[in-house]
Amino acid sequence: MIKTDILIIGAGPTGLFTVFEAGLLQLKCHLIDALPQPGGQCSEIYPKKPIYDIPGFPEVLAGDLVSNLMEQIKPFQPGFTLGERAQTIEKLEDNTFVVTTNKGTKHQAPIVAIAGGLGSFEPRKPLLENIGRFEDKGVAYIIKDPEIYRDKKVLIAGGGDSALDWSIFLADVSKEVTLVHRRNEFRGALDSVEKVQRLKNEGKITLITPAEVIGLEGDKQLETVLVKIAGDDEPVRKQIDNFIPLFGLSPKLGPIADWGLEIEKNAIKVDNTLDYQTNIPGIYAIGDVNTYPGKLKLILCGFHEATLMCQSAYQRIYPDKKYVMKYTTVGGVNGFDGSKKEAPKAVVKVIE
């Protein structure tokens, strides 16, 4: 059981900044995120795109904003459970919560802050009616352990970075790699596109374009895929062991929707007059995942919500402690790792 003061669900910019504000109040944080890396949408969807409305940054790339936040919260030593989705929540008699992920990792905290953005990112599944039957029986949407594909015949579908990168990687591991895409053009880093071109020329990757997988066949295990090349009447039947469709990820609110929280317009209703608490005391929702009159889904609003939420969380954990907010310029930043940042003292010296 992982124990912490504030359990943050979602490691996007709002979740990350919560660690800083909590840290100033000497509260420890742990973050859960379904993606394998922190940063949420900023890292997953648009790391190379600029943002122009972060106060004090005339322009910052989304990926750089995430790196800066990670640097800023480092002294407060946040814990991370990445690549796992928060699945269930249970309230214990001592008023703490236990959140369990889809992989069974348990976390306990008196405060839960949902900073889940648009939800957890789930793979987009191609529209093949029997695809569900072959999931984990030859079909996978995410590559967790590439070793599974050693000496196998693999077919990857998709035209983006992950389709290109995994085709390159598996070309050395698998017996046979086929890449199917609806266009002749691929959208990816130039380097990856060129590498796939080279591997194709060397005969290590078979490219089928413009084409689409239109059917799956097999008894207990996937055995054959039907690939239809644009312009052809009949599909080609291809014997394979594994089919890996990589069509990107789309966010879904997911299991959080069943936690008994008040939901409106795919978002969690909170009290915006006070502290962004949900209808369940001790559970807060901040950033894009919440809604209230006048809500704006902006990173800068998430930062503000995180700040107020942490003050409320502190009072909830320590109802009898007296506390007033202190400027970082005055109080400095005292990390849990023993680091200390503070404003340099003015020099007092006589000028003769």
Added chain:
Amino acid sequence: MSDIKIKIKDREGVLHEVDAPTDMNMNLMEVVRSYELAPEGTIGVCGGMAMCASCQCYVISDHDLPEKSDDEDAMLAEAFYVEDNSRLGCQIHMTSDLEGLEVVLAPES
């Protein structure tokens, strides 16, 4: 008067005729959201960067639309339910040329 009239069929098949401003730097996805013709969180997920295809629509009137950018073209190459007349709503800017535009929202995926 800088509004144009456009027709949008939502995902339930209901037709809406709405006024879209041409002076607010708005795109079709934002018009759909402003009239709440699709639930929040199911359209414009990436915010309008041509990176999610949640605002895909089929253009059924014969308006001369601007060419697709490489980004839009690549995104549509990876989206589902794509037809020849598919476009991303976030890449269609409201201009006076689009008076009478008719679109159908593509299914959620």
